Amino acid sequence: MKNLEEFYDIVVVGAGHAGCEAALASARLGFKTICFTVSMDSIAMMPCNPNIGGSSKGHLVKEIDALGGEMGINIDKTYIQSKMLNRSKGPAVHSLRAQADKKMYSMAMAQTMGNTKNLTVRQGEVTQVLTQDGKVTGVKTYSGAVYHAKAVILTTGTYLKARCIYGDVSNETGPNGLQAANYLTKSLKKLGIEMRRFKTGTPARIDKNSINFDKMEEQFGDEKIIPFSFTNTREDIERDQISCWLTYTNEETHEIIRENIGRSPLFSGAIEGTGPRYCPSIEDKIVKFPDKNRHQVFIEPEGEYTNEMYVGGMSSSLPEDVQYAMYRSVTGLENVKIIRNAYAIEYDCINATQLKPSLEFKEIGGLFSAGQFNGSSGYEEAAAQGLIAGINAVRMLKEKEPLVLDRSQAYIGVLIDDLVTKETSEPYRMMTSRAEYRLLLRQDNADLRLSKIGYEVGLIGEERYQKLMEKEALIEKEIKRLNRVNVGASREVQNLLTGCQSTELKSSATMAELIRRPELTYDMLAPIDPNRPEYPEDVREQVNINIKYEGYIKRQLSQVKQFKRLEKKKIPEGIRYEEIGNLRIEAVQKLSKIRPASIGQASRISGVSPADISVLLIFLEQLGQRA
Amino acid sequence: MKNLEEFYDIVVVGAGHAGCEAALASARLGFKTICFTVSMDSIAMMPCNPNIGGSSKGHLVKEIDALGGEMGINIDKTYIQSKMLNRSKGPAVHSLRAQADKKMYSMAMAQTMGNTKNLTVRQGEVTQVLTQDGKVTGVKTYSGAVYHAKAVILTTGTYLKARCIYGDVSNETGPNGLQAANYLTKSLKKLGIEMRRFKTGTPARIDKNSINFDKMEEQFGDEKIIPFSFTNTREDIERDQISCWLTYTNEETHEIIRENIGRSPLFSGAIEGTGPRYCPSIEDKIVKFPDKNRHQVFIEPEGEYTNEMYVGGMSSSLPEDVQYAMYRSVTGLENVKIIRNAYAIEYDCINATQLKPSLEFKEIGGLFSAGQFNGSSGYEEAAAQGLIAGINAVRMLKEKEPLVLDRSQAYIGVLIDDLVTKETSEPYRMMTSRAEYRLLLRQDNADLRLSKIGYEVGLIGEERYQKLMEKEALIEKEIKRLNRVNVGASREVQNLLTGCQSTELKSSATMAELIRRPELTYDMLAPIDPNRPEYPEDVREQVNINIKYEGYIKRQLSQVKQFKRLEKKKIPEGIRYEEIGNLRIEAVQKLSKIRPASIGQASRISGVSPADISVLLIFLEQLGQRA
């Protein structure tokens, strides 16, 4: 019996959103990479909502793009509607969101993968991770083939021992009736990896022709769209957009659900996995918010060439007959036809505290993991981790320090820090509220925050980097100028101000002072700023935000300084907490388990108190002196 | 426990090539139809070669189109290369063949289905056929839902208890890793239906970027393409075409296969199903044709937006390492990367002799079946049966005589007659050699042969019908004219003839006589035919062929007359063969099993001799006299 044997630098297990970013990063950085997927048809598939971005997730996509990832470019290619959310609020929470043509998104990503040098995409199920002396050496597939490699990245998403459920119906398949991956879990357990079981869910897909849109509110895309990728201009990607639709559940819907709640596998105990609190099923919502008399329901097209529509907000695993009854009780869905049933899915994943902040397993050298497998939820969360895992697998092979973004640099930093530090007991979802420094971590400045790092890593090319440097210089220069330029109380100025509902000037003021007035913006003041050079829109936006929020930004920057101090205090890898006197037992246990990389990370572990941190600080200082 | 319950006229189980045609026909004829598929993503999927048509299969597609089916329209929408095969041979074997963009083909069909009135498409697995008193009453799905209906059409393709195999690797899934349908077989067996197991296979899909095309022969599409659908003109569907590539196996390839033949599940006995002789695997070919030192290998793109290429001619279920070795031994594939392995698939299907020529089960009223389930192989064969089953389910509900095309009317007639009459012991494939009257059953005249029937059935609209009538009239008129018009031996005429390598006229001749000369065509003679009206290309083609082959056509027409005589002699449904004296035992057995509808059909049953037929004829005559 001969078996196939091949040699690669890096093996990526999975071609979901995490796997694609990981594989692309590693191949683009020059390493011979192979990426496995159970099915070629599931590459970058969206088994749930057909859209990318949204609150805080939009930030992730922009950051991925700023670092040289693919998600932003891919959604720009295949979006069918684009919208900047929360425009009426402050810039920190502006979030870009785009409906995707689901099939096209997947095909475009597959083709990009296929055309990337150093990258092989292979349909095949990985059943074993091979190791030697605590280090990864490759993987084995269902066919018995062995792929040798120096690093392996696990991004198995929702496929490990997957089970799909609604009512009392259960199917041992991955999402969408695709084959599950039933063998890898066993191999991982043998390696000492602790597995756990999570679940998530999706609503029905319904037939466009069976919907009464007249009874719903049409949701248009933005007229002036903003690309996800900093490499695209608006003109590059402008196209006709497709509408979404808004409707609501009502008391009847809720009554139907309440009456049948006992038949839900969630409540009957048939589902053992833990679900995401922040993507609740409709039955969850009804139970948890008994007083709400309606919930939003977004009807979203799954693509340009399909009649399938996604019922946003109505995930469920109720029995089929209840699904019909509840959907049909919603205004506009009175005669709706279900094409695919709603269902929940259970799958094996890990508690990511088994990982270093680099996403490498603490106990197995060269084994990385990313995405839903790490206990997160969401395409963007997966992609972000995938990118970092890919970069860090490469950096390990290059014997470089891993790239660890901290909480002040990026949402990606917050995401990964939370995953590897906090013992989340449910699928983890990104949210703006999780970011302490969110005024700094805006979607609009992701390039300024991260593209230098992307350049150093090697994923951002010289030309893009030079452009960024120019942009940065222009912004700085213009801010300086605006702080200098004085505006007198001339007739022209006073007219403009009153025209903008702003009070007249008593004496002169700098241009920057005027911009800081809530009712004014940089652009509005152009007429009274005769020497203003012409700048591109993205530069003007940065100038405006930076001047307007200067006070808040400064305050957050000084908090960041504080924060960085603790992040920089590294904790040696081999430290034995049980030997530190004065640490509380709970702290010893938690610290020994998580093994934080820095005092900063240690301070965020639940069960570790500020007093414990002080003890730790003193201990480290003494250690330093002794050394 | 409540379950969903719905009411339809017709249920179609399966949305492959057969199911789509069946469901569209029934819905378009005004009947409330629901079509089930295990996965929405497998609608009209091509799990094997990414093309439609080809020798004799092209005829089927044209016939489907002439009757008002969808396949021709759908491939015209989504082809990426089009070619008329066998142009150098007679018009009977001209065959249209088009490469399809596989994903687009599937999506376009799904959308057509979705937009068809009276038609519901539903993802769901049918697990039971419900009957009462020998008549079908509906189906039950995996979720327990019941769909009542007056007719059910089974088109389950290769999904029933499917198992995919290569080397010693076996997976209990349908094609492409999609979920199999594991329950329906049991229900069918309970209804007394005899099931059997067939198998088929597919080659690997390989990475475009790993192929050395310089070493292969480029295969271009036709410059002047011909649409599959009679509703399209060339201009409607002209577009840029993509090339295919031709290369060959060699002695090294064959040696690799021979050496490893023992590891093939086909030869080791691991596969129990029977495979198609006419779509053999490469290992089959090597074993069966030991003297051939090379076989053609066609490298065909699977679509415009994918790098996956199909390796036509190299189906296999050899182990993975052998696949690599054998593909890499082929010129131009030296460094090829496999994306998906080649594999064989086993599935449950029936011997179609359990069906009437209408495709209804003899023993279960209202239960029809079509496609791979009936023991055929091929997309076109499936679609053709699907269309007929859909039409006949409707006709049953309307209490009309079923539509049975005979062997002189259509390849579809040959296909279905063979299936329900002959006990084929392997997947049945259409071939021109199976058609006795193939000079009549040309692809170019499918509309003239069948669109009247399509109109009567209700699938061809008034406008299209009127156009056809006009076309027919023009052809007839022009043929008459050409038989009358005399050409004299003028200088101009002689010049034209010698210019066309034709001998000069001795005396005058009719235009028709000149057309009959092998080296001349209708179009070539235009310059010496001053009164010729301007006719569209399709009319000119028919005129030319009909005049040119008049003698042969007449001969076949008189054979058809003979044939029809026997076809028209119907055999009463309840006839008891064992009570007919002088019939040989084998004939009694065979006739009792097949229960032919006519003497014609009876005469084609293997094991029924001409003498038996005479006996039968006499018996029927007596029966007629007695009645």
Ligand SMILES: Cc1cc2nc3c(=O)[nH]c(=O)nc-3n(C[C@H](O)[C@H](O)[C@H](O)COP(=O)(O)OP(=O)(O)OC[C@H]3O[C@@H](n4cnc5c(N)ncnc54)[C@H](O)[C@@H]3O)c2cc1C
């Ligand atoms: C039904 C459903 C509902 C969801 N609902 C939501 C929601 O409401 N909100 C939300 O944010 N997110 C939701 N998600 C999650 C979202 O799909 C994932 O977060 C995202 O796709 C994760 O990306 P990933 O790359 O980690 O994994 P996936 O996209 O799942 O990709 C995994 C990849 O790994 C491959 N693979 C797995 N095991 C193997 C193996 N052994 N060998 C080879 N290949 C393997 C698979 O073929 C696939 O290519 C839902 C998912 C499902 C299935």
Ligand SMILES: Cc1cc2nc3c(=O)[nH]c(=O)nc-3n(C[C@H](O)[C@H](O)[C@H](O)COP(=O)(O)OP(=O)(O)OC[C@H]3O[C@@H](n4cnc5c(N)ncnc54)[C@H](O)[C@@H]3O)c2cc1C
């Ligand atoms: C690996 C492979 C290789 C092949 N090679 C060749 C070849 O070389 N040459 C050739 O001519 N043909 C080949 N074929 C055959 C070709 O694919 C079929 O002939 C054609 O697709 C048959 O069409 P169909 O409509 O009968 O079935 P399919 O296209 O198989 O469609 C079946 C449909 O039924 C649905 N279904 C099945 N069971 C149920 C159920 N219980 N409930 C609900 N839905 C159900 C499925 O989801 C699917 O939609 C191959 C097929 C496979 C899989």
